[in-house]
Amino acid sequence: MPTLPSGPSRPPASEPHQARHVAESFGVDPERYDRARPRYPDAMVNRIVTAAPGTDVLDVGCGTGIVARQLRAAGCRVTGVEPDERMATWARRRGLRVDVATFEDWDPAERSFDAVVAGQTWHWVDPAAGAAKAAEVLRPEGRLAVFWNVDQPPPELAEAFSEVYRRILPDSLAARRPPAESDPYAAMCARAADALREAGAFDEPERWRFDWQRSYTRDEWLDHLSTTGGLTLLPPPKLEEVLAGIGAVIDTLGGEFTMPYAAVAVTARRTDAS
Secondary structure, three states, rough: OOOOOOOOOOOOOOHHHHHHHOOOHHHHHHHHHHHHHOOOOHHHHHHHHOOOOOOOEEEEEEOOOHHHHHHOOOOOOOEEEEHHHHHHHHOOOOOEEEEEEEOOOOOOOOOOOOEEEEEEHHHOOHHHHHHHHHHEEEEEEEEEEEEEEEEOOOOOHHHHHHHHHHHHOOOHHHOOOOOOOOOOOHHHHHHHHHHHHHOOEEEOOOOOOOOEEEEHHHHHHHHHHHOOOOHHHHOOHHHHHEEEEHHHHHOOOOOEEEEEEEEEEEEEEOOOOO
């Protein structure tokens, strides 16, 4: 599910990375976040690992360590950077090394890496500063891979969900999302790719896509929604209203449904060692 700001809780920032109140709102319930957020397809994780020249990986905006644990299971040594102390603490308790900082302000202390990754977080990073910092810490031939899980509900389900948001949160991105939109992250991926080109230290960015799906019960999907951007900032009564409305839609489907996903990635190889 897209995690850009979806609620009208304060005036929107001109760029996602400027919306720090949203970017640092996910740590309100790290246990739920870790439990409810979808993982990434093994095919994508393995392709990133294979494309990197080694196994030292930096995970930008590592959160509770969802991506880091998948990479660790694939044989990588992972260091995380996370601006929210609550999320970092959760990840550390699961054996991960995490520095608390925004990526733009993070001090690598002369460390370098074979890969820099960001799962569902690169839109919270200034594109130009992020590309420059990634180039700084990547070893020659190192791989940058930034990626997102994009939910792709069937048109009828997308329209039913959107109707709930239009009724309760009419100014939200979820209310304005076209039912047939196949790639709501297209503009975000293009912005990331442009910043990599402008950095002058990467080869031509590639777009990768991995289609997969997951079945959800009513309670599992509502658990997930409670961790998404914008909804994390809603007052409890308004959040309950949204969840009740979405839950009613799922009830009409028999209390469960299958959500198609596309894991989309922008990736490039570090070429300039200077």
